[in-house]
Amino acid sequence: MTLIHVFPGQGSHRPGIGRDLFPKFPHLVRQADSVLGRSIADLCLNASAQELTDTRNTQTAMYVVNALSYLDAVRETGRVPDAVAGHSLGEYVALFAAGTFDFLTGLEIVVRRGELMAQAPEGGMAAVMGVAEDRIHEILAERAPAVDVANLNAPGQTVVxxxxxxxxxxxxxxGSEAKAVVALNVGGAFHSRHMADAAAEFGTFLAQYRLASPRIEVISNVTARPYGTDDPADLLTRQIASPVRWTESIAHLLDRPEPEFREIGPGQVxxxxxxxxxxxxxxxxPTA
Structure with missing residues (x-):
């Protein structure tokens, strides 16, 4: 059996996340508070839904809660996963789990990522249901050329x-080609060409860190394949303006012997x- 941990991104945030975790890891909570200049517990437990939806707050909250959830899961089970993957922001927790950086370094990086993405030109995202990826590209090219495919989440579920x-x-x-088009509650055009400037500035910021090669297999959102031995900073920089290739990532992991997936963090998305x-x-x- 291959144990695979997957970590959610911004779509799984909600007020109250982390309530049971913060008392278990007081030293890490204090570290987070020192980086943020405010209480992470107060942000997660008492902030309004609107405040928590600000990408600067969402990314911070989800990183901390997912990281603590991972540590709690390992402590309870005594088992480290064989492979990990994270959706967008969740990839940072996957890299933390794989030893690419420690908790505090990861938080510093995520804070800067959130700041840069929040400063990008105003935009939005929407989930398109029931339309094949190739057809979505055709329709956007013809009728909405400024819109990009952002997340390839599952068959028939694509975010633009x-x-x-x-x-x-x-x-x-x-029109009638889509079963549904659902606007997402985000403030930016994430994972699109409109994040190019934010990605470039983020790459410059990451240059000050020495990031280790993952000690366990981590699947990249950008390539849908494992991180190699190169500096992870390149893939993290590209991730901001590149599509999240989640369907391909999971398909790759399904080839592992007896894959068992466990979602670590809030929700079951x-x-x-x-x-x-x-x-x-x-x-x-049918025989797979």
């Missing part, structure tokens, strides 16, 4: 990203996506 006005009219752009990807894979390859 672009200027807010373009996102607002996507229901008309896709990734568990549902893994189930969809696994189901499609079985339908296409």
């Amino acid at each position: 990203s672009g200027p807010r006005d373009d996102i607002a009219r996507l229901k008309d752009v896709f 990734l568990t549902g996506l893994v189930a969809q990807i696994r189901t499609q894979r079985r339908a296409l390859s």
Whole structure:
């Protein structure tokens, strides 16, 4: 059996996350407070939904809570996963789990990532349901050329990203071809060309750190393949403006012997996506 931990990103945040974890790791909570200049517990437990949705706060909260969730899971089970993957922000927790950086360094990096992404031009994202990826690219090229494919989450579930006005009219752009087009509660055009400047500045920021090669297998959002021995900073820089190739990432991990996925952190969003990807894979390859 291959144990695989997957870590969610911003879509799984909600007020109250981390309530049971903060008392278990007081020394790490104090470290987080010192970096943030405020109480991480207060942010997660008492902030309004609107405040927590600010990407600067969301990324910070999700990194801390996911990291503590991982440490708690390992302490309870006594087992380190064989492979890890994270969706967008979740990839930073996967790299923390793999020893690429320590908790505090990861938090410093995530704080800067959130700041730069928040400073990018205003934009939005929307989930397009029931349309094949190739057809989405065709429709966007013809009718909404400023919008990019951002997250390839599961068969029939693709997130697109672009200027807010373009996102607002996507229901008309896709019309009856889409089962649904659902706007996401985010403030930026994440994982699109509109993040290019933020990515470039983030790359310059990362140059001050020496990041270790992962000690366990980590799947990159950018390549949908494991990190190699090169500096992880390049892939993390590219990730900001590149699509999250989640379907391919999970398909790659499904080739492991007896893969068992465990979602670490708030919610079950990734568990549902893994189930969809696994189901499609079985339908296409009944003997797999």
